[in-house]
Amino acid sequence: MKFLGKFAGALALIALFIAGGFWALGYYVSGKMKGPDPVTIASASLQGLKEQNRLSAFAARFVAVTTSTQSQFGLSAKKTLIMPGMVRYEVDLAKLRQKDVSWDAGTRTLGVVLPPVEVSPPQIDLTQMREYGEGGILSAFTDADSKLQDANRRAGQQELVRQAHEAVPLNLARDATRRAVERSFAMPLKAAGMDVTVKVRFADEAKDNSEVWDTTRSLDQVLGNRK
Numbered sequence: 001m002k003f004l005g006k007f008a009g010a011l012a013l014i015a016l017f018i019a020g021g022f023w024a025l026g027y028y029v030s031g032k033m034k035g036p037d038p039v040t041i042a043s044a045s046l047q048g049l050k051e052q053n054r055l056s057a058f059a060a061r062f063v064a065v066t067t068s069t070q071s072q073f074g075l076s077a078k079k080t081l082i083m084p085g086m087v088r089y090e091v092d093l094a095k096l097r098q099k100d101v102s103w104d105a106g107t108r109t110l111g112v113v114l115p116p117v118e119v120s121p122p123q124i125d126l127t128q129m130r131e132y133g134e135g136g137i138l139s140a141f142t143d144a145d146s147k148l149q150d151a152n153r154r155a156g157q158q159e160l161v162r163q164a165h166e167a168v169p170l171n172l173a174r175d176a177t178r179r180a181v182e183r184s185f186a187m188p189l190k191a192a193g194m195d196v197t198v199k200v201r202f203a204d205e206a207k208d209n210s211e212v213w214d215t216t217r218s219l220d221q222v223l224g225n226r227k
Contacts, residue, residue: 038110038194041188041192041194042189043098043101044188045185046098046101049093049184050093053093054090055091055177056088056120057089057176057177058172058176059086059087060086060089060172061084061085062122063082063083064081064082064083064084064156065082066083066152067079067081068151077148078133079133079149081129081131081155081156082132083159083160084124085123085160086122086125087119087160087164088120088123089118089119091114091118092115093115096114100113101113107197108195110185110189110196111201112199112201114181115203117173117174117177121161122161124156124160131152174202178202182200185198
């Protein structure tokens, strides 16, 4: 009887060991089946964005109209220049850091803070430039024409830069860039079957106190807690 009791006890221990092994295996497989979490995916997306270096999600065409006048010896010359130019709005993604991306597990919100939008120098469309006006006698005997042309081109470039920095095109550029970056983070999360909200703002934009920026933890903090 003692032998049978010991045998039964041994069988119970073996059964418990096997059951524990299956539970551990099931836990491991379950963890693997869940795939990477949002923070891991976001970290990979961040690295991919940084490798692009610069993102240009918006461009706009502007037209500057400038008029210059030269007076000399009682005579005057006047010319008007129409100068079209293209301006690109870019973000330097190489400046992104892990602390610029934050995760709020409670609201399942991924926050991204981008560097400010940079405005490129205007690309002048020389084929579409038009010049009007006559210098008359003054142009015939002086360098009034070249002076008028130089003055108009300098003023035209300054005017293009001024237009490019106005609130409307800058806001359009921010919106286009924001949507592009949100898609870059949201698409791999969605592909992994995760319901995550991505919110993007720029470092030079005011914070909205109703948003999650003050309560989230950066990827540095989240990943650091896992080590």
